[in-house]
Structures are given as C-alpha cells and as structure tokens.
Amino acid sequence: MHAAGAPVFYEHAYLDAYEQAPLTAIDAFAYLVVRRGEQAVAVNPMYLQTAADPLGCLYTAYPEARDQPALLSHTWHCYDAHVPSTIGIDVVPTVINAMLRTASLFRAQWCGFVNVRRGSEFGQELRANGLPARHLVDRWAADLTGVTDYEHYLSRLGERARANLRRNERRAREAGVTTEVLPVTSASLDEITPLCGRTAARFENGGFYPEGTFAKFVLALGERAHVIEVRQRGRLVAAGVCLTDATRFHTWTCGVDYSVDGNHSPYGVLFAESVRLALALGKPVLEGGRSNAVFKQRHGLGPCHLDGVLLRA
Incomplete structure (x- = not known):
C-alpha cells in the first residue's frame, strides 16, 4: 500500500x-x-x-x-x-x-x-x-501547496468569504467557544458519535455512523486519526474526525449542533481549525469530503466528480 x-x-x-x-x-x-x-x-x-x-x-x-x-x-x-x-x-x-x-x-x-x-x-x-x-x-478538495499558514489560506479566498470566516471566529470567541485537537484515545467519542449521526441524518444519510460501532472503528484507526472538538462553555457543538496519509489531510466526517448562543456557525469554526491542522501537519492536499458544496466552493475547495x-x- x-x-x-x-x-x-x-x-x-x-x-x-x-x-x-x-x-x-x-x-x-x-x-x-x-x-x-x-x-x-x-x-x-x-x-x-x-x-x-x-x-x-x-x-x-x-x-x-x-x-x-x-x-x-x-x-x-x-x-x-x-x-x-x-x-x-x-x-x-x-x-x-x-x-x-x-x-x-x-x-x-x-x-x-x-x-x-x-x-x-x-x-x-x-x-x-x-x-x-x-x-x-x-467530493471537494483544496491544494495547499505553498500555503504557509491560515492567514495565507484566507488570502486566496474572495473578500466576502475571507471576511465571513474572520467574523465567525471573532463571534465564536465572544460566545465562549473553544477548540481542541485530540488523539482518538482522548476524544469524547460518546458525545461525538450521536452528533455525527444526527448531522448525517440531515443529509438523508441516517445510520451512516452507527452508535454501536462508530466509536470502536475510530479508536481502531489509532494515530491515523485526529479529532477536533469545538465546545461552547463546555458543551460539544461541533466535532471532526480527520484522517491523514502521506500527502493528504482528510476531513473525513463531522457533526455539528447549530443550536448555539451567539451569532456564529460551529461548522465555520470547525472548518477553520481543520485548515490550520492540515497546514500544521504539512499536508499539501486538504480533502473536504462530500456534501455541503456551497460552503466548500465558497471557501477554497474545488469539486472532484x-x-x-x-x-x-
């Protein structure tokens, strides 16, 4: 392989x-x-x-x-x-x-x-x-070759998309939102599993992350997986399970709860943290997965049929 x-x-x-x-x-x-x-x-x-x-x-x-x-x-x-x-x-x-x-x-x-x-x-x-x-x-992906940091990534976006991401992160901080990158062994998979399941169901993919096996699967991935948790005053409002290989950072799956305080998008916070982590790990390709095409195209990813x-x- x-x-x-x-x-x-x-x-x-x-x-x-x-x-x-x-x-x-x-x-x-x-x-x-x-x-x-x-x-x-x-x-x-x-x-x-x-x-x-x-x-x-x-x-x-x-x-x-x-x-x-x-x-x-x-x-x-x-x-x-x-x-x-x-x-x-x-x-x-x-x-x-x-x-x-x-x-x-x-x-x-x-x-x-x-x-x-x-x-x-x-x-x-x-x-x-x-x-x-x-x-x-x-599916959606972005070439990160030559991108030095998150601000550099933002500079490649349109003015409106760039302003939206910056404003969203500022509002999230003001609303008490924090982010943390964790190994799978330290992640709150008992909270993440139903959140991913509910999110998949919104896209008519119910059962794609079954509670009986999802946590076991993620744990078995070991160091190939990274988990991003987004919390508002301790409550999990977004989470991403990301995978890595030699050249790519995969935002493999995520879960988002939009019932938050403050005028911000937890998904936007999760996306920004995913880009930062991909760059920190030195991966030249960001794989954005499937679905949510409008957001991804607006924020620097292109389609792969x-x-x-x-x-x-």
Missing part, C-alpha cells in the same frame, strides 16, 4: 478497523492480491453488500441494480477508489477478471467500483477497458 502511494483508506489500520467495526452492513469481505512471482504488486479490497447504497446515489445512477447483492470496491466510507499497484495501471484488467470471478463465487449479481475520480488514471483505464462510468456524487462503474456479474 505504501509503495503504491495509496490513500489512508487502503492502509492496514483502516481495513482492519472496518473488519472489526464495519460501519455498514457487509455480507462478506474479500481482499484480492495480484502477484508477480512471489511479490505482491497490486491489491484490491472488496465488500459484498446487499444494502449497497447507504448514501442514496448508487441506485439513482444504476436503478437496475436496486436491492441486489453487489461486490463493491471500496466501502462507501472511502471516497477515493483506487487499485493500488507498484507496476502501474496495466494491472486493472487482471483485477476486473478476478472481481468477476469473486462475485460469481459470492452469488452477487453486480460488481464494480464506486467513488472513482473522473479523469484520474484509474478512471481512464476503466474506460479504456470498455467500462462505462456513471456519476454518483462530488466521483463515478460508479458497475458490471453485471
């Missing part, structure tokens, strides 16, 4: 955490390893799912696959599908053939990839192999 430059979603800690505490209903786990001689040269985690559309976008793109078992790579909690390989993208046909055989073994009617970045080398290779892609959703590529097994 490391040699191939794979994102955090493919690292052992993440995959193992998902096995220990799967955040969606997984019927079976499979891990494809491509070898050249005795050397592993490519990998591909796959997940058999009967309820294969927790975000409500797959069946919109593929209505013919509704409520049928599907073998998917990766999970929906990964928004950046790859086939990590140390020998280049030419391994993709081998992976597709193995995926089809595995789907047959599992009696899955469909198999394929979700959250493939359009225009990426991987996406282009899938198209070159005759696999049509259908748009699912967008994500596709689904499904095949009948």
Whole structure:
C-alpha cells in the first residue's frame, strides 16, 4: 500500500478497523492480491453488500441494480477508489477478471467500483477497458501547496468569504467557544458519535455512523486519526474526525449542533481549525469530503466528480 502511494483508506489500520467495526452492513469481505512471482504488486479490497447504497446515489445512477447483492470496491466510507499497484495501471484488467470471478463465487449479481475520480488514471483505464462510468456524487478538495499558514489560506479566498470566516471566529470567541485537537484515545467519542449521526441524518444519510460501532472503528484507526472538538462553555457543538496519509489531510466526517448562543456557525469554526491542522501537519492536499458544496466552493475547495462503474456479474 505504501509503495503504491495509496490513500489512508487502503492502509492496514483502516481495513482492519472496518473488519472489526464495519460501519455498514457487509455480507462478506474479500481482499484480492495480484502477484508477480512471489511479490505482491497490486491489491484490491472488496465488500459484498446487499444494502449497497447507504448514501442514496448508487441506485439513482444504476436503478437496475436496486436491492441486489453487489461486490463493491471500496466501502462507501472511502471516497477515493483506487487499485493500488507498484507496476502501474496495466494491472486493472487482471483485477476486473478476478472481481468477476469473486462475485460469481459470492452469488452477487453486480460488481464494480464506486467513488472513482473522473479523469484520474484509474478512471481512464476503466474506460479504456470498455467500462462505462456513471456519476454518483462530488467530493471537494483544496491544494495547499505553498500555503504557509491560515492567514495565507484566507488570502486566496474572495473578500466576502475571507471576511465571513474572520467574523465567525471573532463571534465564536465572544460566545465562549473553544477548540481542541485530540488523539482518538482522548476524544469524547460518546458525545461525538450521536452528533455525527444526527448531522448525517440531515443529509438523508441516517445510520451512516452507527452508535454501536462508530466509536470502536475510530479508536481502531489509532494515530491515523485526529479529532477536533469545538465546545461552547463546555458543551460539544461541533466535532471532526480527520484522517491523514502521506500527502493528504482528510476531513473525513463531522457533526455539528447549530443550536448555539451567539451569532456564529460551529461548522465555520470547525472548518477553520481543520485548515490550520492540515497546514500544521504539512499536508499539501486538504480533502473536504462530500456534501455541503456551497460552503466548500465558497471557501477554497474545488469539486472532484466521483463515478460508479458497475458490471453485471
């Protein structure tokens, strides 16, 4: 995984955490390893799912696959599908053939990839192999290369967005809001879990962060995860669980309670602290995740179109 430059979603800690505490209903786990001689040269985690559309976008793109078992790579909690390989993208046909055989073994009617970045080398290779892609959703990211500090980041925004973030932080301080960055072992996951769940439900993604397993999953991520807590006079009003890999800072999920005192947005405070933490950790890319497109576009992030590529097994 490391040699191939794979994102955090493919690292052992993440995959193992998902096995220990799967955040969606997984019927079976499979891990494809491509070898050249005795050397592993490519990998591909796959997940058999009967309820294969927790975000409500797959069946919109593929209505013919509704409520049928599907073998998917990766999970929906990964928004950046790859086939990590140390020998280049030419391994993709081998992976597709193995995926089809595995789907047959599992009696899955469909198999394929979700959250493939359009225009990426991987996406282009899938198209070159005759696999049509259908748009699912967008994710948002910002290039932080050359950005020295938070004020420098603000300087790249439009005047109105820059003023809004500064005013929001000033009002938050006046209203008794504080922020803290914590390792997962010190974070208040018992408070963060329901907050993230309620926030996901507002975007019609209820159950995406189940209380029974979310805290266990986050704890299993260990040092790959950072938690940002935003409190108003001790009460948790926003929280973000952020992930890191070699080049990227992922604002992976968050929860926000807007019933606060004072005229400020806890989400705006959380966003500002996320940018600061990404810069402090020296990550050249800020991954902003999915949803909340208007805020993200206004505050320096650009869209990455994500596709689904499904095949009948």
